[in-house]
Amino acid sequence: MAGSVSTEDAGSRPVKTPKVDEKAIVESKPPSTFDRLLMIGEPEKDEYVRQYLLFRCQYYQTRGFGIEWEKFDYHFSLCYPYDGAPPNFMNQSNEERIKEVTQLAIDKYNQDNGTNIVFVEHVSANYRCYGYFAHWVTFWGRDMSSPCPVSKLYQAKILHRRHSYQFPIFRVKPTDEGHFAPSLLHNADFAVSIWVYV
Template identity: 30%
Template sequence: MELVCPTDAEEEEIEIPAKRNLRKGNWDDPEYAKQRMIFEKQFKESEGYDVDWDSMDYNFPGSIVDSRGDYDDQLSNKELMIMLINTAIDEANEENGTKLKLVKYVTANVVGAKGFLFFITFWAKDLSAPNPEPQCYQAKVLWFMDDVDVREFRLRPTQ
């Protein structure tokens, strides 16, 4: 998946994709089996971050965060993504002495794992850098009973 740097990098931007009605699949359906193998390959190779959901018609163990239902009873998916990203950024700033600031949300995949494990991709810029150009980051964040555990924070590997 090719990502394009945002042109206006001054405002936090979060847009959650519209709800998609995905079909329930079964292994006897050759199209389901084909898409399931593609999904598993993409999920594994990208370590959970990059799946071409536009080419998927079925519900798989992992899914894209969308508006099909909120993952929290008090926060919308948009509010939850902002909170999870900012928590990950705050931890990275504290550990690395940076001043990263969210620029734009890109996407998030989610799997159930004693709560929800989110694989979030976003743009941020380091305000402490001499030339704070936006860079693409990824964070793996576990959300369980109002507890946030940042499992990974990294620059997005080049594809």
């Protein structure tokens, strides 16, 4: 039949390959710490309980600064990592806020102690919202007022509510042994300071 198409002709057509949208292909990035952690745990599971106890130990031993997030699969309510967290502030990124509160803590410490510490580099930051924000920031700083300025690791805890700030902890990061030292239990780290309005 002249009007019919043979199956040989139809089978010999080249198969169309679908077009790939190059813009849609995104390199897979490792998830951020915040995204990797599960929001809801299963408290009846042994692994959850084990991680919860380890988290509480790290939180209290390091005063909230030294959480080893890579060891955890869950969010716990004492604090959260800033790494990958959704923006917590309407007009600033988390990075901008961390830098701002760190600089405020440095300025307050310099004013109270006659030092000239300058910010060098951010290392880590954790946060929690209690009705006010608590920030635990670890950063490299250099005291330019010392005869031989050398970079040191500093830690600052900043409490922030509206336009007021409180700085209950500002210190050189203690050594691992220092976290357990009895003198740390009664030092100025735990003194309640007055709210500073900025």
